[in-house]
Amino acid sequence: MSDHIDGPRQIGDPSADLTDLFAFTTSENPARMVIAACVFPSAGTTAMFSNAVDYAFAIRRVSVAGLGDAAKFEPGEEEIRLSCRFDNLKRSTAAADPVQGGMCILPDGRTLPIVVNDEKGTSTPDGVFRVFAGLRSDPFYLAWLVPGVRKGPNLLLHDNVLSIVIEFDATRVLDPGRGSLFGVIAETVPLRPDVIGQKPPRIDWVGRPEQTNIRLGNSEAGPIDLRDLWNQQTPFAIATDLKPVFRERLKASLANWDMRDGVADWTPTALAANVNVFLDDFLLFDIAKPITDTSHLEIEKSAIGGRAHQTGGGRAVNANVIDILMTWLINRDREFIRGGATAATKPGTNTFPYLAAPNAELQAVAYSVDLAAPPDAVWALIGGFDPGWHPLVAKVEMKGSGVGQLRTIETIDGKQIIERLDEVDPSARFYRYTSLSGIPASNYTGMLGIKPKGDGSVVEWRSQFLPDNQPDIVVKAIVSALLKTGLDSLKQRFGGAK
Structure with a gap:
């Protein structure tokens, strides 16, 4: 849960609280792409998706607009969008538990029916898309006690989340011949008509892990909580007049994290480049290169280091993202640091739906x-x-x-x-x-x-x-x-x- 409980809207509706986002290619077929999002932190056995929320993924092609101190990634205007919407619970038979259904709206406008918790998922007749939605074991693990940098147990042991997993043919959907680098976000938005031309307020969105709670929510970097304001921003288009506010918070937060071990590893120019990259928050992945458990943030790090990236970045299910991030923030990869746990409650799998079955042990x-x-x-x-x-x-x-x-x-x-x-x-x-x-x-x-x-x-x-x-x-x-x-x-x- 790298993005959970990061504002009043999320606390008010946990079913719309995005906790994690993943993007990776399958081990069986690198031409198959998977994007997955988790909601509902610490979901119980009766948790269900909201029937009043649009659960959406947005993907844009991204170009490298600068390296080194001028590191920057520029998203394109064209957006590939996939949305999932869910119905009320329905009783299937007299003896069975109620079932929730829904649909996934594909980029070309087609709809694909969903039966929640059906592990086989649903596929389009042409096999391009396959979708799963349901309860899974939380793939995230957090074994740091903050403030400070103290190792602890996995604070999310035995937790479950609701997950949406979409697997698709990357060649057919993304057209990598026009460029293989992409950014993806997930968002939750109320399903209601525009009011006097105004779009309904966004409940939550997520790009890279821990943008809100670790970076923007670092209380030692500033007394004002900016997380809810951040969640109201439009992904790929942060409001120009608010960019200085977020930039200063990210800068102060990174400087604070840098000194958690008492050693300054970030020069002012490198720190500024880091802030510039992470201000535009989307999960980067390159489908022409390998996405592994260790490739997370490699694209961003390479750009800041002034070199071309060698991996597909992204975020695999079993990636140790919190330790990767903490190492980067605290010592700029000088020495890898680990929390008190080395894996989630259950490891992810290499087969659909990739996230492990929910924890059901009393x-x-x-x-x-x-x-x-x-x-x-x-x-x-x-x-x-x-x-x-x-x-x-x-x-x-x-x-x-x-x-x-x-x-x-x-x-x-x-x-x-x-x-x-x-x-x-x-x-x-x-x-x-x-x-x-x-x-x-x-x-x-x-x-x-x-x-x-x-x-x-x-x-x-x-x-x-x-x-x-x-x-x-x-x-x-x-x-x-x-x-x-x-x-x-x-x-x-x-x-x-x-």
């Missing part, structure tokens, strides 16, 4: 505490499914009794959690429940049990779930706080086992 959190009190004394307090004993609970409303009983919990920070009792065995001092709402997870099951241990008892509290609309690391932190705080309070009340 995540687990478990804690236990040894108490001095006997099991019956502890069960008398916590075995009734009423969590009023928990220090994070401000108020509880109980409905019903026995299996099926509901508890509505208001936490001390004002949040509401609703849970249902699914199984209870007083003789075994155990109950199992399901969280219905209030925790950003699906398939959430909790289990609380007490067993004798020596002269006292041990309380075990476990939960398993799928993260939903929040990163796995965030959901685990929320659940861990609930479980651990509750068990710690029992130790204070009953005393720990000796």
Whole structure:
């Protein structure tokens, strides 16, 4: 998720929040091009594409307009555009889950139907285009803790995203005989008529990874958040009167990143050239040259270095883009630096739809505490499914009794959690429940049990779930706080086992 949550519009509609953009040729046939975009950060199993948004790719032929200190890329006026639009969910059969359909509008105006999550995708009769849309494992990984330059775990482990993947015959669609260097962007725009001649406000767009959050969103480079203003710009045509604003932010941000290791690697002229190149934000790729996991940004770097590029640039699914970028910003490739992870949760594949299948493994959190009190004394307090004993609970409303009983919990920070009792065995001092709402997870099951241990008892509290609309690391932190705080309070009340 190299572009996620970078403005209020994206926060308001995560299904339109673009997180990543890819452009690469297939390993089986270099004449086949793939462009892919991801939306909906930390998508849950029920995530769906918006039926009010145009998910579009725009490709333009690009020329090298300067090298070295005058490095610049100039996009042409002609635009190759592909758009995907989606319908409401529809029930297919009485037993099946609802299905979302849609269509892809091709550059020549033809439409190609889409069935979301159909891994085979849909192809045009002539085989020129093939399209997939659906839930996939997030191909991005971020293992840096910022501010500062500190290695950490993959902060997106087990995350999923919604993805759109379009594979096509590059010769037929791009006509590389007229030039093989291209720039591509992805954007999300509301589907509604123009209002008094004004186009609807763009929700999001993305070119190169981390243009907004790492470069423009660097708070150490300026106090004003420019990311939402940037997202309202027209790709390939940044507003002339705003260019100085963005240029100064990019310049200050690069200078700041350069000194994160205490060494100045960017000269003023090279820094200015870098800003000039990255101000016009589009993902560059050259279909006449190899696009690999390591070719990302090579075209831009070569231009700034005053030489012709040797690779196809682009961005392959398994490219380590964050470490490539951090190395470039901090030490201008003097020494490659790595974060705390070397791969995404699941590697991409060499076959359609290239992004790995979604993560569906239940995540687990478990804690236990040894108490001095006997099991019956502890069960008398916590075995009734009423969590009023928990220090994070401000108020509880109980409905019903026995299996099926509901508890509505208001936490001390004002949040509401609703849970249902699914199984209870007083003789075994155990109950199992399901969280219905209030925790950003699906398939959430909790289990609380007490067993004798020596002269006292041990309380075990476990939960398993799928993260939903929040990163796995965030959901685990929320659940861990609930479980651990509750068990710690029992130790204070009953005393720990000796």
